[in-house]
Amino acid sequence: MIVAGAFACTSHKQEPPEGPVTRTLTDDAGRRVSLPANVTRVISLAPNLTEIVFAVGGGDRLVGNTTYCDYPAEAKSIQKVGDTLQPSLEAIIALRPQVVLISTASQLEVFTRQLQNQNIAVFVTDPHDLEGVFRSIEQIGAILGQSDQASSVVKKLRDRAAAVEQAVQHAQPVSVFYQVSAEPLYTAGRDAFVTDLLRRAGAKSVTADVPGAWPRYSNESALAAKPEAIILPTGGSMGAGNSTVVEALNRSPAALAGRVYKINDDHLARPGPRAVDGLEELARALHPEAFKQ
């Protein structure tokens, strides 16, 4: 985990062709990343990172992104370099970026090395909770020299998140099953940032302690957990996928009481600025009484 001190600027002796390296940031993978002072060409390899780049006011410097990057609307017309899982190295190098933003460290170790050989800095983000998302926004703001705007974005998001938590703080937490997909059954585990969103929204995820971020889950354990509500992240770029509850939960208290909530997957699955929209939607679905004026 990163502390604020990681943003301290340090000097560096090497001088790559792209210009003098003037600062070093530590990314979520714990790597020290050397960056040019003035970053003007960035590629994002994940939709949440594209959203963050635009939110901190760096959209004009985004020279490439992925086919999944569809928000904001301007992101669609930016040069595509493949998708998050299979980006094209050639397309990336051809765009001559100074920095490539990647989500989660597990992605593409060899790929990262090849980019570094081309003097392209690779910055990894891997948030496990909403604070981690705020940190990603601040980090990307720092990379782009937009720290002020990033801070104000984070402040607004933090205020909205606090308002939600304030509204639900006296409500009885609802036990929730978060269904990522029904066949086979996947859920959100301990390391998923959405687990933190659920907690903040006044929910108690029945899989909050399961190791991993997106574990494959036992049907009978889901049934035995007797969730009071079921969240189906669906719609958005997911289309109609994941819009039915897994058979094992057909007779769960949640299904019997009609407490199955479909929430835009783009707000819950992308650790970016719209995660707070997701938080608000979760809280309003689970605790409608707390938001009555």
Next chain:
Amino acid sequence: MTVALLNPTESDPANVIAARQSRVTLRKTLISCAALAGALLLALLVLSLIGSERLPVQASLCALLSFGTNSCGLTQDQFDILFQIRVPRLLLAAAVGASLATAGASYQALLRNPLAEPYLLGISNGAAVGTMIALVFFGANEGSRPVLAFAGSLLATLAVYRLARGRAGATPERLILAGVIVTTFLSSVIVFVTTLMDATRIRSFTFWLLGDLSGTSKTLLPATITIAVLGAIALTLNARSLNLLMLGERDAFDLGVEVGRVRIVVFVVASLLVGSSVAASGSVGYVGLVVPHLARLSLGSDNRISIPAAALGGALFVIVADTVARTVIAPRELPVGAITALIGAPLFIYLLKRA
């Protein structure tokens, strides 16, 4: 490649067809199959009690022995876990295991090759491509999956057989090479089709490709069980012809076997078995290899015994493997194919060295 088990020179043709032997064989078949069937039923009962959720043993046994007519004091949730989730999944595991092992045993006899196995020959991959096409184009229609999987496995079988057949007949080496070619070709087709799917589907799909029994579909379960049972019976009825075919196609023909007909029956029935199990559970590897070998090692290479024994043994093997898959890191799960390969590969190396 050791072919000792199936090497025709090792078994005396006169012995195989001797009439006086057949009564002994029948008795041996009945005894060993009865023992295996007993073990299978016992295992089904015991493994129903094991899962990520703990159920009261006595009440569960009582409910199971009443075939679900009596809840025996189980709560509604416990009853549902037992009868809506565990039992259907165990039955599917048994049907898949029986199908794959029977198909493996008969491919091995027909092709006279101990390595002939649905997974290694690319036949499972053929069925997987068929299932994928059904998923992509007829997603809502579950019934289309086994039909297209059957078409895929049949086409893959014919392709392997054609490729393997040189002027000197289908040598074991050529057959395995043909299997490798078809497997790798179909693997790239699978990769290509997955690029047409959306990201969430790909994840479920890769899990399914490794063999996964969690998505037990109630609509497909009866068909999968029926095909497994009828397929095993159909192939057992052709076991005598397969015994003679193990001597070589020409000798078998001279001894009165309708070689062409037997070949078609085995190809079609085995493809149907592979297709229905892949459509239901993905590609569970090694079952068709390990189980028939174990059956022949312990009961001899007479197909009249080894085919039905492989069917029952395959069912036993997969229900045990799947129980491991669903409990070892509970409440998370592993794909059953990972477990069968983990048990199967070392066991197979051991068998090869011993044979």
